[in-house]
Amino acid sequence: EADIYQTPRYLVIGTGKKITLECSQTMGHDKMYWYQQDPGMELHLIHYSYGVNSTEKGDLSSESTVSRIRTEHFPLTLESARPSHTSQYLCASSDPRRGGETQYFGPGTRLLVL
């Protein structure tokens, strides 16, 4: 089992609030990722990081920002939440082994913006 954690698991918040979704992993993985997934829909990559001080935007445009100050920590921030941000946010980290890039996912954060 992978040691990757996300908090909070569920969050209900009002429009305009600033929120930070936490993601931590204890496996020492350099690569970390954030995905967004609406119910019953596909996962979309919104941010990723190759390591400390590295952040990149993913395939899906997102108003969120990320930071990577420590290897184990990859928080995602929404400066001003809107109802359109309502979704599930999944964090992952990867382990290059046997020539592959296996990603381990956290349990996700379900965000509801009222």
Added chain:
Amino acid sequence: DAKTTQPPSMDCAEGRAANLPCNHSTISGNEYVYWYRQIHSQGPQYIIHGLKNNETNEMASLIITEDRKSSTLILPHATLRDTAVYYCISMNNNAGNMLTFGGGTRLMVKP
């Protein structure tokens, strides 16, 4: 990265083998085939991956055709807890390439 095609849904009887097909006819020589699954509302779970040889681990077996244009994930004795969406993804391991999750196959294991 090559696209993959999977049936949208499948049923399997509990205790029987579940064989999930995936077509990746445009796969290139250095692209791996990855399988993940997502049980309702949880984060995706890695299952197995391979390049050209068949692979087996404690969860499943992966059979890749000789021409690498298709593969089959086999769950040898499906249980109700195997009900999930199964994603087949092809990707090479160049820095900067990312997993692209498609629609997957919704496997329903029935008692």
